[in-house]
Structure formats: structure tokens, C-alpha cells
Amino acid sequence: MNIQAVADRARVSTATVSRTINGSSKVAPKTAERVRRAIEALGYYPNTNARALGSGRSRIYGLIISDITNPFFPELVKSFEDMAVRNGYEVIVANTGYSPERTEICVQRMLERKVDGVAVMTSEMDSHLIERLHSRQIPMVFLDTGDPANGISNILIDYTAGVDDAVEHIVSLGHTRIAFISGPMDLASARTRRQALLASLKRKGLGSNKSLIEVGNHRIDGGRAAMERLLTLEERPTAVIASNDLTAIGAIGALHRHGLRVPEDISVVGFDDIEISAFLHPALTTVRLSRAAIADRAFQALHRAGKREANTPAVEYKIRPELIIRNSTAPLPKRRG
Amino acid sequence: MNIQAVADRARVSTATVSRTINGSSKVAPKTAERVRRAIEALGYYPNTNARALGSGRSRIYGLIISDITNPFFPELVKSFEDMAVRNGYEVIVANTGYSPERTEICVQRMLERKVDGVAVMTSEMDSHLIERLHSRQIPMVFLDTGDPANGISNILIDYTAGVDDAVEHIVSLGHTRIAFISGPMDLASARTRRQALLASLKRKGLGSNKSLIEVGNHRIDGGRAAMERLLTLEERPTAVIASNDLTAIGAIGALHRHGLRVPEDISVVGFDDIEISAFLHPALTTVRLSRAAIADRAFQALHRAGKREANTPAVEYKIRPELIIRNSTAPLPKRRG
DNA sequence: GCGAGGATTGTAACCGATTACAACCAAGCG
């Protein structure tokens, strides 16, 4: 079952069948209809490999993430894949596991499969790997670390705005001793969040107390450990902002273990709004970073760059996180004693 | 940069280069070495599309799951992909979203991309779709619903053993009023778990009380709602077994909301052992179903079937879940009053 | 009635591998 069979049945050449399928150049409506009926009758669908070989376009996008088991990513992957499939594309997902060697393999996989574009949704990527893709004219889009001036599209997260909302919320509840648990400092995205938060606190005239800044690992255990350390302080914080939701969940775990109530004794704010956060007890107040929006922009960036017509320049999208107020934050408790 | 360039540099024909790369037929060691050096020097890697077109094998496996945002799946996807990449394969992940229409699209995608095998890790799949793949001789492996007699490999989960462990554990703690929150009854895997559990209870001489059997939806909100209903009973259960961990998490949420303590007042057992379960407060006692083991067997099944030599028959693997005792279960509390 | 010119369609080269088959070569044997 190949294009020749369709051509024979529709009494046209293979070129006409191909044109009908791709809508590339004009085909007379009557002819097109005959071809479509032949396709229908034979249950024909094109061989993607032959298509890719002939045209040089594979209709595959690469999606590089750090780790699919990190709850931030599944929704991103799903949304991206959804859009891709709706547009006739396939997606190859690759996990870097935060390792440079694995990242290199990921890029190699993309090259071998001749992807039409790569969405790099992790901040850790060597410039020589970027160059590898760039030199082959493969469209790319990055999360936060792209450089549109160099032809690489970027999705810019407005951390400052999101973090400001969180700080404003906490401050308006009367808190002044505000702790922050950051992500691992070797992660670019964690550093960015940390800087945005420190700047925001400073703007409020807070945050000079370095002992209230702890480092986690963007996972539950790190958040728990960091919170334990914060609880040993003479002057405990009354509110904690975490670099991501998992960290916040860990922090709440530590608080519960110490018999402290959230939010009555201590308020906690997360970041990301992973699905489970809405269902926790207490439901987590957090800064939502929409994965659907990120996936949408990423796909658009690649898809536009792929249209050969316009030599579309790299674009930059801005995404504004959104504070979701739930039950893990409350007004500053009255001092006892 | 194609195979011809390599052939020229190594002063051999393209056939010899191809043979060296694939190790298909014998190539003189000296020649092979020359070819390898040429490949190295040129930084050559084969065009996968051309390879697939010529050989009929794409070195791509399809992985059909119901929903990547269901925490059960990411680890499965990751493990499967890991094995695939290590063996030079690529993976196409497709979410059915539990919808027949989407499932049909998933299968179509697999056919168009000419996958070398499909792992169907969701229980909902029409037989005509299976036939579509089967008639094209595409190796398949299913989770629980495969039929080795019909040439389809199967990974059999020994639910009975896993559930027995959980029931035994709960009974040994002194509980007799044991509730069960099942998954949605239109999900085959949920029905299987339910049957295994009811049978296990019956074996212990329990489970005759139908009011202790509730239906959830395998998500947190369903578990919470089901638990709420159980709490309205005259005689409340003292232990609850949930069909999956999310359901258990929801149930615990409902219990907390009612001021009940877990495990002091009520014990809760989950199923799956998703990553977060170990970090909850209390850490969840659950029956671990290893996703890594499932992925491993699934890959092996496809990989073996793919070797054209032996006309390998379909295989059946058995996986035994394992009870992980944490802090959400405790001895039956003493009756007060 | 005829040539121009646009719309349609066909011919065939090409994408980059794989692989059946043929050709070649050297060693071994009678």
C-alpha cells in the first residue's frame, strides 16, 4: 500500500497524490476529490520515513526536560504533545537527568532523528551543544535561557512579578520574619528564583537576615531538612516561601512533625502549583506557573520558525506567574507571652 | 555528510560502510577499522529516516499510556525510555486520556511512524485497534490484558498476592471493620483490583458488609469524597484500603478535615507507591507496584519479539507487588467509652 | 483562428540508507 497504488486508482500520477495530501501546490478540485476518494477507499496513509527522507522535514519535535518524574514536567509534556499531535507532529521526549553526559546524548538523539525543532525546557545546557543544533539550522526555544538576538526563541518567566505577588501577600498578612528555602544553587532556574525573591524582599525593606535564607534541593526531603534547620533559630520565621511546591510540601511535613500548625502558627507559600498542591492539607498557597502556557508558547515558537516562507526571527514570549491563594497562609498570629 | 562520503574516505563501497555500521555480515577487520576511522574523522552518523525506509525497521517503540499526569506513569515512561535509548531505540509516548477516539489516534500515530513494537500500558483498548496492529505483525505487550496464546505478550500483575499482603497486615493489627475505596468501575484495572481485594477479604471471613465498599475515581478528590461518605456510617471503619495512592491521599485529607488522626484513629493503606507517598505526613503504607520492573519487562518483550531470527512466541511475565509498611497503619485503637 | 499565459498534471531525479546478487580473490584439493 503506497502512493503508487493510490495514483493508479485515481488515474493520476504520484506527484498529484503527493500534492493533494500536502496541499502544496494547486490541484484541480475535481482531481483532488478523486484522489481523496482513492485514499479513503484504500485506507492509505503515507510512510512517514519516506516523507521525511524526501522532504527533509521529519515532523518530529524534540522536547528536552530534566526529569519527567519531577511533577513540574508531566503537564508540560502532555500539553506540548497535545498541540504537536493536533498539528500532525510527533514528539520525542528526552530526560537529561541534570547530567551533562546524558544531555549530550539527548542532543545526539535529536540530530539522528532529524527533528524539526527542539524545545529545551531545562536550564542546564552547554553552549557547544546549543551550537551543534544551531549550526544545523534547527529551530530552538528555551525556557528563560534563550537569546532571541542570537536566533534562539525564548520563553521568559516573569519571576519578579510572581514573587512580588507572593511577598506582597505575605507582608499584607502582617509577616515580617519571612524565610526562603531556595532550590539547589547549581540549577540556573533555582538561582533566578532566589535572586528575584531576595530583590523583592529588599524592596519591602526586609530580607537582610541571611539566616532566614536556606538551601533545599527542589525535592520534598530537601524542603523538610531546610525547615528543620530554620526551626532551630532563636527567632523563628512566621512565614516561609519555598522555591517550588515540593520544597513547600517538605517544609510543611517538618512543621507538622514539630507539632506546629499551618497556617495558624506558620504560613507557607510554594511555587509552580503542581497538581497535588490543591489537594494537600492544608491546600497550598502558591505561585502558579502555567505549564500549559509554556508548552503552548514553546510549540508556537518552533512551529513558526519551521514555516520556511518567512525567515521568521526568533521570538520572545513573556509568561506571568499568578498567585493562587489557598489555605497555607494566614495573618500573623498574635504574640503569646 | 552521508554514507557515500564515508565510503569515499575509507576507499570502500557504501555497502561495506553499511555492513560495518550494522555488523550484519562479515567485514574484514582491517576494512572495518578503516571505515570506523573515516566515520570518526567525519563525525558521521546515519540518517535514521533513510535507515528506516530501507530496512523497514524504524528503531522506534510506541508507549501508550492513559495519562502522563497520573503519577503512576512518569517513572514507567522514564524507565522504558532509558532502556530504549541504551539499546539505540527511540520512544514515542502517547496519552489516550481514557478516550476511545484519542486511543484510535494513538494507534494511528504508531502505524504512521512505523514503530517496531507497542507497549500498551493502559487497560482500555478496543480489540479492533489491537487487530490493526496485530495484522501488521507489530509486536505488542500489554499490562494485564494481553493474551500470549494469541501472540501478544503480557505483563501479569499478581494483584492477589499484593492485596493479600495488605489485608494480612491490616488484619494482623487487629482491624476487622475494613473499608475499601475502589477506582472507577469503567476502568478494567480498577475492577481487577477490586475483585482481588474482595476475594482477599472473603478469605479472611470479612468483607460481607457492602456499605464499607466505596467507589472513587483514582484521584485525590474521589478518595476524599468516598472517605466523607464512609465517615457518615453508623459504624465507621477502623482501616481503609484504597485502590491507589492518590485515593489514599484524598482519604487522609478527609480524615484530617474531620479531626481524625492517621494512623491513631484510622489506618490507611494505598496501592502503587508513587514517589510522594514516602514523604507524606504520615508516610503512606502502601503496596508497591514497581514501574521500573514493568518497564523492564515491557521492553524485553518487544525487544525479543523484534529479533527476526527466532520466531519468538509471545511471553508472559509475572510481577509481584510488595507491601511497604510506613506510618499510616497502626494497631486497632482501644475502644473508648 | 491563433498565440499568450495561467492552471494542472506528469516525468523523473533525488533523499540516504539497506541488501540481494554478482564478482572477485586466495586457499585448498585432487
Added chain:
DNA sequence: CGCTTGGTTGTAATCGGTTACAATCCTCGC
């Protein structure tokens, strides 16, 4: 010494599309 045989290597067809270019067909205006 000629032939067989097995190991290596090359030739060229093939996979199933895409697409540049050529050919053909109409329709119009003069």
C-alpha cells in the same frame, strides 16, 4: 594446474515519498 569453496567487497535495485522542471490543456483577447 584447474576447479571448488568460502570469505570479502562492489553494483545496483529498492524502500516510498517530494519536488524541480517539462509538458499539456484551456481560456481569452485580438
